[in-house]
Amino acid sequence: MPGRVEADVRQRAATAEAAEAADRDPAKLTQLRKQAEKSAQELEEATKALEKRRAGIAAAEKELKAKLLTLQQAERRLAESRQPVAQMVELVYQQPGMTSGVAPFLSGDSDAGTLRSMANVSQMVTERQASVEQVAALAKESQRVAAEAQEIRASNLLAEAQLSAEVDMLRKRSDKVVKSLTQALVKLGIKVDKVGKAAFSCNPLRAATAGNYPNGLIPTAMLCPLQQKGHSLRADAAIAFISLSEAYRRQFGRPICVTDAYRNLAEQQSVYYRRPGFAAVPGRSNHGLGLAVDLCGGVERFRSAEFVWMERNSKKFGWFHPDWAYSSPFEPWHWEYDPKIDTLP
Numbered sequence: 001m002p003g004r005v006e007a008d009v010r011q012r013a014a015t016a017e018a019a020e021a022a023d024r025d026p027a028k029l030t031q032l033r034k035q036a037e038k039s040a041q042e043l044e045e046a047t048k049a050l051e052k053r054r055a056g057i058a059a060a061e062k063e064l065k066a067k068l069l070t071l072q073q074a075e076r077r078l079a080e081s082r083q084p085v086a087q088m089v090e091l092v093y094q095q096p097g098m099t100s101g102v103a104p105f106l107s108g109d110s111d112a113g114t115l116r117s118m119a120n121v122s123q124m125v126t127e128r129q130a131s132v133e134q135v136a137a138l139a140k141e142s143q144r145v146a147a148e149a150q151e152i153r154a155s156n157l158l159a160e161a162q163l164s165a166e167v168d169m170l171r172k173r174s175d176k177v178v179k180s181l182t183q184a185l186v187k188l189g190i191k192v193d194k195v196g197k198a199a200f201s202c203n204p205l206r207a208a209t210a211g212n213y214p215n216g217l218i219p220t221a222m223l224c225p226l227q228q229k230g231h232s233l234r235a236d237a238a239i240a241f242i243s244l245s246e247a248y249r250r251q252f253g254r255p256i257c258v259t260d261a262y263r264n265l266a267e268q269q270s271v272y273y274r275r276p277g278f279a280a281v282p283g284r285s286n287h288g289l290g291l292a293v294d295l296c297g298g299v300e301r302f303r304s305a306e307f308v309w310m311e312r313n314s315k316k317f318g319w320f321h322p323d324w325a326y327s328s329p330f331e332p333w334h335w336e337y338d339p340k341i342d343t344l345p
């Protein structure tokens, strides 16, 4: 029996180890970051399409409204202008005095005046008829435009609802990916405080926001902490660095040693005055953008096994040793991040 318990314990330990190895897979983290970036981009595009559609609907509604108003105004003007003609015709038919001109014509006793008044009446009747027809045509056109407006509105609303649903779906997907990414980071020892500040600042979608701050003035809350205590970087650089460090751990059995990552303006000034010529002018350093690290644990020695490994492997994670740091000044410990050079799928 003890044998089986031992086997069980061993089995469980092996499973946990395998799970942990999978969690620590440096490619997985990069994959999650890329998924997060991709889903955020899709969400942004869909949101833009929705906004564009809404603006289009608003413009179409405005145009239809204006068209309807013009038609209604024309209809009203015509109705008003036919008013006097109509009243006169009514008068001719209703007041006996006015029809006196007609009677002699009917009795055959007509003169020029009677004929003129007859022509007038006939003219009025024709005009009235024409205006009635015009009003009817305008009313019909109004109805047609109103029906068209209704149809356009209905199809626009349908399209908008479909786009809204798509945006919702993409937002949920994006949230889910960011959540998985956060969980993976937590498993790798990244501290997430109670209000989820790290999750917030390690969201790669925040990288762009952090990029809006001037060099050395990025608020701490906008930076993602590294596994190495006290150090942080811009979210995308941090996630790439954590992936790189996990790959390094597989080779050397320990994470990458870090002496410096993000430096604020005051820290950069202090380094600059302590080691003039060795640190960038304050406000010009990539450390102030959260995109550079200074390393130790062997990497700081040119051509050490660690340095050579870094040269061979860091680029696929987006990290590289800049050309200037090979010579002027010679800084083998200084490494930088460029999101455009990583080759991980």
Ligand SMILES: [Zn+2]
Pocket (backbone or CB within 6 Å): 287, 292, 293, 294, 333, 334, 335
């Ligand atoms: Zn440096």
